[in-house]
Structures are given as C-alpha cells and as structure tokens.
Amino acid sequence: MGQIVSLASLTSAKSTEDMRKALEGGGCASSSCGSSDGPSDMAPEIWDKIKDHPCYSEEAHHYFARMHVAVAPACNIQCNYCNRKYDCANESRPGVVSEKLTPEDAARKVITVANEVPQLSVLGIAGPGDACYDWKKTKATFYSIAKEIPDIKLCLSTNGLALPDHVDEIADMNIDHVTITINMVDPQVGVGIYPWIFYQHKRWTGLDASKILHERQMLGLEMLTSRGILTKINSVMIPGVNDHHLPEVNKVVKAKGAFLHNIMPLISDPAHGTHYGLTGQRGPTAAELKTLQDQLSDGTKLMRHCRQCRADAVGLLGEDRGQEFNMVHVPETVTYDPSKREAYREIVAKERGEHVASKEAAKAELRTMSADAKVLVAVATKGGGRINQHFGHAKEFQVYEVGAFGITFVGHRKVESQYCEGGWGEDAALDGVISTLEGIDVVLCSKIGDCPKDQLTAAGIVATDDYAHEWIEAGLTAWFAAAHGDVALRA
Amino acid sequence: MAYKIIKSQCTVCGACEFECPNAAIRMKGDTYIIDPVKCTECEGQFDAPQCAAVCPVPKTCVPA
Numbered sequence: 203m204g205q206i207v208s209l210a211s212l213t214s215a216k217s218t219e220d221m222r223k224a225l226e227g228g229g230c231a232s233s234s235c236g237s238s239d240g241p242s243d244m245a246p247e248i249w250d251k252i253k254d255h256p257c258y259s260e261e262a263h264h265y266f267a268r269m270h271v272a273v274a275p276a277c278n279i280q281c282n283y284c285n286r287k288y289d290c291a292n293e294s295r296p297g298v299v300s301e302k303l304t305p306e307d308a309a310r311k312v313i314t315v316a317n318e319v320p321q322l323s324v325l326g327i328a329g330p331g332d333a334c335y336d337w338k339k340t341k342a343t344f345y346s347i348a349k350e351i352p353d354i355k356l357c358l359s360t361n362g363l364a365l366p367d368h369v370d371e372i373a374d375m376n377i378d379h380v381t382i383t384i385n386m387v388d389p390q391v392g393v394g395i396y397p398w399i400f401y402q403h404k405r406w407t408g409l410d411a412s413k414i415l416h417e418r419q420m421l422g423l424e425m426l427t428s429r430g431i432l433t434k435i436n437s438v439m440i441p442g443v444n445d446h447h448l449p450e451v452n453k454v455v456k457a458k459g460a461f462l463h464n465i466m467p468l469i470s471d472p473a474h475g476t477h478y479g480l481t482g483q484r485g486p487t488a489a490e491l492k493t494l495q496d497q498l499s500d501g502t503k504l505m506r507h508c509r510q511c512r513a514d515a516v517g518l519l520g521e522d523r524g525q526e527f528n529m530v531h532v533p534e535t536v537t538y539d540p541s542k543r544e545a546y547r548e549i550v551a552k553e554r555g556e557h558v559a560s561k562e563a564a565k566a567e568l569r570t571m572s573a574d575a576k577v578l579v580a581v582a583t584k585g586g587g588r589i590n591q592h593f594g595h596a597k598e599f600q601v602y603e604v605g606a607f608g609i610t611f612v613g614h615r616k617v618e619s620q621y622c623e624g625g626w627g628e629d630a631a632l633d634g635v636i637s638t639l640e641g642i643d644v645v646l647c648s649k650i651g652d653c654p655k656d657q658l659t660a661a662g663i664v665a666t667d668d669y670a671h672e673w674i675e676a677g678l679t680a681w682f683a684a685a686h687g688d689v690a691l692r693a
Numbered sequence: 694m695a696y697k698i699i700k701s702q703c704t705v706c707g708a709c710e711f712e713c714p715n716a717a718i719r720m721k722g723d724t725y726i727i728d729p730v731k732c733t734e735c736e737g738q739f740d741a742p743q744c745a746a747v748c749p750v751p752k753t754c755v756p757a
Contacts, residue, residue: 276708277749286704286749302705331706338711403712403739405746 248461251378251432254323255355260611261557264587265550267321269516269527270328271308273343274336277329279361279399279415282477283438283468286330302330305342307529312347313536315516315527316354320546324355328381333358334365344375350538355379359436363399363415365422373429380426381434381464382419385444387454389413394443397477420458427459434462439486439494440478441468452498463498467491489641492612557587557673564675565608573686576605580615580639581674582647589669589677593650596635601642604678615639636661644685646677695729696742697757702750709744709754718744729757 256263277286303311316322325347327333333340344356357379358372365382372380386392392412399411406414426433435455439445452463468485470478477483486494516523580599582591601612615638632654639645642663648670658665664685669677695717698709703724710718710725715738717731727744734756735742745754 275704275706276711276747277706278708278747280749286706331708336707400708400712400747403743403746405741 248432255357255379256324261554262323264585265321265554266323267319267516268324268326269312269315269319269322270326271303271311271343272327272330273303273305273308273339274327274329274333275302275331276336277331277361278335278363278401279332279411280397281361282395282397282483283440283470285475285477285479303529305339305346307532308343309346309350310534310536311527311529311532312354313350313538314532316351316543317536317539318527318542319516319523320542322354322543324357324379326357326359328359332361332364334360334368335363337364337368337371341371341375344377348375351540357381359383360422361415362419362422363401364418366418366425369422369425369429369431372426373431377431379432379434381436382423383436383438384419384423384451384455385438385440386412386447387416387420387451388447389416391444391447392416395440420454423455423458423460432461433459434464435460436464436466438468439465439491441484441486441490443483445486445490445494448494449498465491465495465498488613488615495613553586560673561675564673564679567679567683568604568606568608571606571683571687573606573682575682575686576603576607577643577682577685578602578612578641579604579644579646579678579681580642581677582645583674587674589646589672589674590648593645593647593654593665593667596647599639599642599645600674602674602678604682609675609678615642632657636663639663644681646674646681694734694736695732695757696727696734696744696754697729698725698727698744699753699755700724702753704750706749708747708749712743712747714738714743727754727757 252259252262254262254266256266256268312325325344327340327343340358347354348356356375356377358377359381360383362382362384365380385395389409389412392415393409396411396415398405398407399415400406401414401418423433423435435451437444437448437451439448444451448465455463467488468478468483470476470483470485472479472482516527579602581589581602582593582596583589583600584591596617598614598616600614603610603612617635617638636658639658639661645658645663645665646669647665647667649667650665655665666681669680672680698718705724707720707725710720713727714735715731715733717728717733718725719728720726739746742754748754
C-alpha cells in the first residue's frame with residue numbers, strides 16, 4: 203500500500219467517488235485532542251451537540267473545520283495580553299485578524315467557504331472585540347447565515363461582561379456553544395490582568411473593574427448552564443499572575459456547569475505591543491502548562507488540542523486557510539451548494555466508525571500489558587487520525603502519553619520552520635525541531651530519512667516510520683507493545 | 694466644545710459609535726469621525742465622554 207492520503211486530497215476531490223477512494227486508499231481518520239471523550243463517556247444529547255465540533259471534541263477535530271468571522275471588533279474591556287492595534291497576516295493568535303467584515307460580507311464569505319471546504323461544521327465569532335458587546339453585528343451575522351446554512355453550528359466567545367444581557371437571545375438563536383474567557387475567580391488576581399472595563403457608561407479600573415467582571419462572568423455562566431447551552435471556559439495561564447490560581451478557577455467553573463476548560467499559554471512578545479509583552483511578562487513553558495493541565499485533569503474535561511487560532515481562521519484546527527478566502531477572493535454574489543458538505547459527512551460517518559473500533563482495540567490491548575513505562579510520543583499527522591505525515595513536512599506534532607493505563611492526548615508542539623522545505627534538509631532547522639521535541643521519547647511519522655533519524659537518536663529520541671498510515675492509536679499501541687511488551691511478559 | 698478622533702491611532706473598532714448618546718460619530722471613508730455640531734462631550738449626560746471612556750487606544754478620542 204503505502205499510499206499517502208490526506209484530508210486535503212479529500213477536499214480537492216471532485217466527486218463523492220473520489221473522496222471515498224481517497225479514504226479507502228489508507229487516508230486519515232482519528233485520534234485525540236479537546237475533550238477526548240467519545241460517545242460512551244457522555245450523555246447522548248451532549249455527544250450529539252459536540253460530535254462535529256472541532257473545538258469541543260478532540261475526536262471531531264480530525265474531521266471537521268471551523269471558521270471565524272471578525273464582524274464584532276468593539277470591545278468593552280482591556281486585557282494586558284491584548285493590543286487592539288496589532289494586525290498581521292503572519293501572526294497566529296486570538297484576536298488577530300487581517301480584515302474586519304460587515305455582517306453582509308461575512309455571510310458571503312461563509313457561503314463561499316461552505317461551498318469549497320466540505321469539512322466546515324462550525325461558524326464562530328471570536329474577536330477581535332467582544333461578540334456580546336458588539337451584539338448587533340454578531341446577531342445580524344448569525345441570523346443571515348443560519349437562514350442559508352441551517353445545519354452550521356454557531357458559537358461565540360466573550361469576556362462575559364455583556365453576556366448576561368444576551369443569554370435569552372443566544373438560546374433563541376440556537377447558539378449551542380459559548381466560550382467565556384475566565385482568568386480569575388478572585389478580583390484581586392484580576393487587578394493584574396485587567397486595567398479597565400467599560401460598564402454601564404463608565405470606565406472602571408482596579409479592584410472595582412475586576413469585581414464587576416467576575417460577577418458578570420459567574421452570572422453569565424450560570425444562565426447558560428440553566429439553559430443547557432454548552433460552555434467552554436478559556437483561561438490564559440500567566441506565570442506569576444494567575445498560574446497558581448487556575449486550579450481554583452477550574453473548581454468554580456466546574457461547579458457552575460462548565461463543559462470544558464481550556465488552559466491556554468500566555469502569548470507574549472514585545473513586538474506585539476501588549477502590556478505584558480512590553481513589560482517582559484513571560485508565557486509558561488510547555489512543561490509548566492502540562493503540569494498544570496495534569497493537576498486539573500480530574501476536574502472539568504480539559505481541552506488540550508486548542509491551537510489558539512486567529513480570529514479569522516478557516517479550516518481544520520492545525521491549518522489556516524484564511525488567506526485563501528480574503529474578501530478579494532469572495533465573489534459578489536454567492537449561492538450555497540450543500541452537495542460537497544453532505545457527501546463529506548456521509549463518508550466521515552463511516553470512517554469514524556472504523557476509527558472508534560480501532561481506538562477501542564488499542565485500549566484493550568494496552569490494558570493487557572503490565573509495563574510501568576510511560577512514554578511521550580510525538581505523531582506527525584495531516585489529519586484524519588492517521589500517522590500520515592513526513593517528518594520533514596510536519597508543522598506541528600501531536601503529543602500523546604502512552605502506557606498500560608491507555609493513551610492520553612497531551613497537546614501539540616509547533617515547529618517554527620519545517621526541516622524539509624523544498625526537498626533539502628536544513629541542519630539548522632533540524633536543531634530547531636529537536637529542541638521543539640524536548641522531553642519526547644518517540645516520534646512516529648509516515649517517512650523519515652536516515653540522517654535526521656540518526657540525529658534524533660543522538661538526541662535520545664527514537665524515530666520510526668514503521669507505523670506509516672496506521673490509525674494513530676493503533677500505531678502507538680503497536681510501538682508500545684514492541685518496545686515494552688516483552689517487559690510485560692517477563693514481569 | 695467637541696471631541697475628535699486621532700485617525701492615525703484609531704483601530705476602527707466602532708465602540709465609540711454605539712456608545713455616543715448623540716449619534717455624533719459615523720464612518721467616513723475608512724475611519725470614524727465626530728460631528729462637532731452634535732458632540733456635547735457628554736456634558737449633563739454622563740460623567741465622562743463615552744467615546745474616550747470606551748476607546749481601547751489611549752489619547753485617541755480627545756478634545757478638539
């Protein structure tokens with residue numbers, strides 16, 4: 203076999219038949235990020251709500267894509283990690299966007315993307331600005347798109363300050379998913395994060411600002427929970443400011459019914475012009491982030507596959523096709539054609555069944571082993587849940603922890619510059635990749651050359667393409683059994 | 694007596710437009726402007742000019 207199939211080949215496929223062939227050829231399927239729970243771990247009505255949502259379901263993020271439209275640029279608070287003036291197409295982080303859209307532009311853009319990107323399942327409004335504060339534009343956008351594409355899932359993210367004013371409308375409009383950024387449940391901690399808020403025609407600063415914000419966030423969360431709307435809480439981890447406080451945040455939001463808690467590392471760089479960037483506040487290391495996430499893993503489900511995407515991102519979580527769909531590329535008049543999305547869904551339904559079965563088998567096999575070993579494995583994947591990417595092409599690695607206890611998704615590691623650009627391996631780039639992989643024991647990919655393999659070995663990392671095109675879980679299990687299975691037998 | 698917007702600093706977020714109690718702010722070209730005839734600096738209406746209170750960029754909504 204050895205045929206490389208990516209989701210990209212499915213998207214570019216001309217017909218249903220092509221898509222099916224591509225998948226049968228050993229394409230892509232599943233693995234792990236977000237809430238890694240599957241249908242067996244939760245109530246059917248909840249699974250039904252999240253199963254196609256790439257940000258809420260780790261499983262779904264291998265198949266489905268989101269797009270954000272930046273229609274609501276006005277904001278009612280100032281955060282120390284945000285600078286509203288910043289705008290750059292090469293930056294990928296929340297709040298950053300290259301063009302602001304009117305609700306009418308947004309509708310045209312979403313329909314254009316829906317016609318081209320069959321994986322599209324979710325439309326989000328996530329800044330820059332606050333979707334609830336700039337409510338009229340948010341509402342007009344959702345209203346016109348839901349009319350054209352009734353099955354698209356709507357979601358929004360907010361700082362919570364204006365949220366309580368709109369919860370009823372959110373429920374009426376079938377907005378199933380709301381994300382609130384909650385960085386503290388103690389206003390004293392908030393003083394170091396929020397210099398001011400604008401509330402009831404007044405600018406509030408200091409402790410007053412954080413007190414009001416906190417009360418409104420809690421009220422908004424409770425109101426959403428009582429209406430059965432799934433709420434995800436985003437918390438920015440800021441070392442020395444709220445890192446030790448986040449377990450408390452986790453406890454409180456869990457008690458108030460939050461569905462998912464997403465701890466995001468602070469992104470801080472002087473070039474971004476943010477208060478934190480300019481004052482030298484650092485973000486957490488990957489190890490610090492993981493330690494905190496591990497500490498919280500008994501609480502609300504944790505999201506670990508967040509890519510902190512741009513406010514105008516388009517595509518699967520690991521990719522951003524936003525540039526392809528700038529307004530200059532969007533036609534004046536567009537008509538929604540559901541055929542591609544429908545065909546894709548049919549195929550994914552089948553593929554997913556196979557992947558779930560493979561995951562279960564992997565879990566069962568690991569359970570039979572008694573090895574104490576616990577290894578961190580980085581996987582190169584183009585999506586679809588398979589080990590299907592060349593080591594040198596990986597823009598990011600998905601990291602899993604594997605042991606007899608099973609497989610847990612830990613997160614992803616971004617690669618700053620690909621090792622293999624245009625066919626030549628660059629030594630400097632390889633050094634960068636190796637430092638990205640710090641702490642990783644094993645790399646699984648679809649192909650790796652002898653030279654990078656040797657250098658990884660020298661750095662204490664095992665790299666192999668023996669499990670190319672396997673489901674991720676099946677490959678992880680097979681590798682673990684080969685490396686540690688004999689230990690289990692002897693024990 | 695009126696406020697103005699420093700164009701080079703404006704992020705065009707539009708928060709000032711819908712906070713203005715006098716409908717004095719509107720888009721003109723690619724930026725927002727304040728109509729000096731309609732602007733009251735929010736005197737007698739609020740404690741502080743609403744555009745300046747909500748603006749995310751310091752010293753961008755200022756006395757004309």
